[in-house]
Amino acid sequence: MNDNTQDLEQVLQDIAFDDAIDPAHKELLEQKLLLNFPAAQARNSNRWRIPMNSKMVRLAAAAAVLVAVFAGLQFLTGSSSTVWAQVRDQVAAAKAVVYKATIDTVENGQPVQARIEATLGDEYGTRMDTYVGKQLIGRSFTLEDRKSNIHIFPAKKKYIEVELTEENRIENGDPKLIVESFLKGDYKKLGKREINGITVEGIQSKDVSPTAGFPGGRGLMEAVGKTSAEVVGSLWVDVDTGWPVEITLDITDKDGNEQMTIVVSDFQWDAQIDPATFASVIPEGYELMYKVNAENLEEGKQLVDGLKYFAEINDGKYPATLSVRGVVIEIGGIYQAKSGDPSFGIDDAKVSTLKYGAQFYETLQADGRAAVYNGPAVTAADADKVLLRWKLDDNQYRVIFGDLRTEDIDAARLQELEAR
Numbered sequence: 001m002n003d004n005t006q007d008l009e010q011v012l013q014d015i016a017f018d019d020a021i022d023p024a025h026k027e028l029l030e031q032k033l034l035l036n037f038p039a040a041q042a043r044n045s046n047r048w049r050i051p052m053n054s055k056m057v058r059l060a061a062a063a064a065v066l067v068a069v070f071a072g073l074q075f076l077t078g079s080s081s082t083v084w085a086q087v088r089d090q091v092a093a094a095k096a097v098v099y100k101a102t103i104d105t106v107e108n109g110q111p112v113q114a115r116i117e118a119t120l121g122d123e124y125g126t127r128m129d130t131y132v133g134k135q136l137i138g139r140s141f142t143l144e145d146r147k148s149n150i151h152i153f154p155a156k157k158k159y160i161e162v163e164l165t166e167e168n169r170i171e172n173g174d175p176k177l178i179v180e181s182f183l184k185g186d187y188k189k190l191g192k193r194e195i196n197g198i199t200v201e202g203i204q205s206k207d208v209s210p211t212a213g214f215p216g217g218r219g220l221m222e223a224v225g226k227t228s229a230e231v232v233g234s235l236w237v238d239v240d241t242g243w244p245v246e247i248t249l250d251i252t253d254k255d256g257n258e259q260m261t262i263v264v265s266d267f268q269w270d271a272q273i274d275p276a277t278f279a280s281v282i283p284e285g286y287e288l289m290y291k292v293n294a295e296n297l298e299e300g301k302q303l304v305d306g307l308k309y310f311a312e313i314n315d316g317k318y319p320a321t322l323s324v325r326g327v328v329i330e331i332g333g334i335y336q337a338k339s340g341d342p343s344f345g346i347d348d349a350k351v352s353t354l355k356y357g358a359q360f361y362e363t364l365q366a367d368g369r370a371a372v373y374n375g376p377a378v379t380a381a382d383a384d385k386v387l388l389r390w391k392l393d394d395n396q397y398r399v400i401f402g403d404l405r406t407e408d409i410d411a412a413r414l415q416e417l418e419a420r
Helices: 003-014 025-035 056-060 082-093 175-183 217-222 295-299 301-313 324-337 348-366 411-418
Strands: 075-077 096-107 110-121 125-132 135-143 148-153 158-163 186-195 198-205 229-238 244-253 259-269 287-293 386-391 396-401 406-410
Touching: 082 175, 096 175, 175 198, 175 229, 175 244, 175 259, 186 229, 198 244, 287 348, 301 324, 301 348, 301 386, 301 396, 324 348, 348 386, 386 411, 396 411, 406 411
Parallel strands: 158 287
Antiparallel strands: 075 186, 096 110, 096 259, 110 125, 125 135, 135 148, 148 158, 186 198, 198 229, 229 244, 244 259, 386 396, 396 406
């Protein structure tokens, strides 16, 4: 087995299938991040969705926090306040910002906190360093002059690259988008308080999107493995300067089993950025683990490649559920079941391909694209059965069959196939 296979096998071996607490939590978290780093999404998307699929919340955060309840305050629209409109304009005009964030969760009954230090500069791009305790477990870059995202794992001296389309950008970690998300929807005023000696005024919103700018973004939300969540956000602004001082999200899934809090603070607005912050993106001696191409998502190639690999290691059977969380758990089970076979290995690049394909499927569902997956009922032997399909336009559907060939067909033909 190569080093990449060994890395992923260690990840799978360490996935907790029981309730035992892992004493080496930092190392486990770093290993799991190799498989579950955040994915790219459209920067200009105004859709508010929380397809909670990648494990990054569960591993790098997703906390048990009480959701604040504010009673008796009248809801106001974001456009009704001149002061808040000025805040929006001021933030949007900022050329650079440095900030810190904490993401809290409970892992196996124990509180876990990840800390992020981020730098955003219009001239350079975004850099985010993620720590657990004092240990740097990951660093990511989205650069203005490069059509890709780079994710670096210092402990392994390896990196992952995600190639983006022209239309794709990362909105992960952009506080301008956070503020915009608060102020474009409904919110209510919270009055004034003090934060570190600064008098601030706040608003609360249940419309704010945690995929719009918050550290971890969509990949973070996906980690809980749920398709929706209740969100309560608060934005606190310096009454003297109009700059945001603290932004908080309390997130609880609808069945109350998963909770998380994200706090973004320690802002330095219009900061002077040292160019060295974005130099040496890939340090000397670091090895490429694998590369993911976002251009393969819409056409379904990512899904086909990932499903083909899964069937190869699972006796022709496809995943029971097409979610990142489900896929990772199933692969962990396959690895454990075949651990006695010295010839069996896991290809982390191919697993990553399936992970991104599954993430794309969840996006299709969130977008209302009539996406249906029939994995439990269709195997590789069912050549002409519909394994997966989604809507392209009013009358056309893209279909992936059991033998993994892809065709675009009309609604009448789809109905005929699915009636068999």
